Amino acid sequence: MAILQMNITTQQIYNDTRFYNLEEKIGYTFRDRSFLIQAFTHASFTYNRVTGCYQRLEFLGDAVLDYLITRYLFEHGTTYSPGVLTDLRSALVNNVIFASLAVKYNMQKYLLVTAPPLISMIERFVELHKQKGEVNFNDDMFMVTEDEVIEGAEEDVEVPKALGDIFESLAGAIYLDCDMDLRIVWRVFYDIMKETIERCCRNPPQSxxxxxxxxxxxxxxxxxxxxxxxxxxxxxxxxxxxxxxxxxxxxxxxxxxxxxxxxxxxxxxxxxxxxxxxxxxx
CATH class of the missing domain: 3.30.160.20 (Double Stranded RNA Binding Domain)
Structure with a gap:
């Protein structure tokens, strides 16, 4: 996984062409690029002296995505029962799916990080993604995050929490950059998640x-x-x-x-x- 060199200057971070490529890929151009840089700055990357790490944006983006996906499911043409709505939201708003979508859009390439164990974990997950394609809802059964431990299941695939975090922090960054216009955030993320959402709604998975x-x-x-x-x-x-x-x-x-x-x-x-x-x- 490519990361910025440790001796890079803050100005070089802001001018790094990869971030322009990311904006083009997601269909959104930031007015304030500091939000974008912060959204991809891991706590280990101390060379960014202008913004903080992504943790606050991740906290915000998590809430924004949870609301937007919940509203979409509630307003869906199919009138789902409360139990199915809960299962659909759980299937769509979780670190495994967010991490998989982050890799699908190569977001790991923009992560500013200097933590070798995390980099190795991300590389293993990216390789798994290449072999199997986008993670489906049943794959969640065989994957764990830092929040959960399935005792006696050593063969589990560990999902890097940082990948799900940057997916959420990007949502938080866009939300702040567009003056908290939820319609704009949803336009961007519905395009990113459309195939996953439609596949999930066609065949709602059970918890x-x-x-x-x-x-x-x-x-x-x-x-x-x-x-x-x-x-x-x-x-x-x-x-x-x-x-x-x-x-x-x-x-x-x-x-x-x-x-x-x-x-x-x-x-x-x-x-x-x-x-x-x-x-x-x-």
């Missing part, structure tokens, strides 16, 4: 928790949340068939921990069903 509960061949029960003080998070365990199988998930909140436990259980049960089908065929 892992809902899918697990609707498996008629198994009894499912989630345990009470276990607070993890040392990790500032929570652990949730799901028991399958009266405790015959148990799967745990850890996350920074109860909701994330419960979802990761459901992911772990679903992944095992799916592999079990696939093996049974294979045995029946042979």
């Amino acid at each position: 892992p928790i809902r899918e697990l509960f609707e498996m008629k061949s198994h009894k499912v029960r989630f345990t009470k949340v276990e607070r993890l003080i040392e990790k500032s998070g929570a652990r949730v365990t799901v028991d399958i068939d009266n405790g015959k199988l148990s799967f745990s998930g850890v996350g920074r909140s109860y909701r994330i921990a419960k979802t990761t436990a459901a992911k772990n259980a679903l992944r095992y049960l799916r592999s079990l069903d696939a093996n049974k089908e294979q045995e029946q065929k042979s």
Whole structure:
């Protein structure tokens, strides 16, 4: 992954042609380029002495995208039930999808970062993206972020949180640059997300928790949340068939921990069903 050299000046950052290429790619030209530079400045990149890192813009962009996608789904021609609306929003507003879209538009090439472990993680994710194409909604089952840990699932693909962050921080940057005009932000991001949104709306995915509960061949029960003080998070365990199988998930909140436990259980049960089908065929 190409990054700016460490000895680059602030003026060179502002004049770097890659950012002009990015503006052309997303169809939006910044009036104040400092918003754009900040949106792609990782906390490790201390050579940018004009703007801060992207964290505040990411916080803002997360809220903006959540609202815009929620409004789009609510106003969609199909009248979805509240449960389906929740599942659709969860499928579209998450770090895995945002990171995948960031790579689809090569946003990682504009990230100002000097953290070698993060750069290596991004390179691995980009390579996965090249091999498999855009991440689909079922792939989320096999990917984890810094917010969640599926215990006993060492084969998980780790999604660089920074990629989802710059996707959100770009939304925050555009929102501020266009004088908080949500119509402009949505025009830009709907163009970026259109194929993903339409594919999701045509075949709404279920949340892992809902899918697990609707498996008629198994009894499912989630345990009470276990607070993890040392990790500032929570652990949730799901028991399958009266405790015959148990799967745990850890996350920074109860909701994330419960979802990761459901992911772990679903992944095992799916592999079990696939093996049974294979045995029946042979």
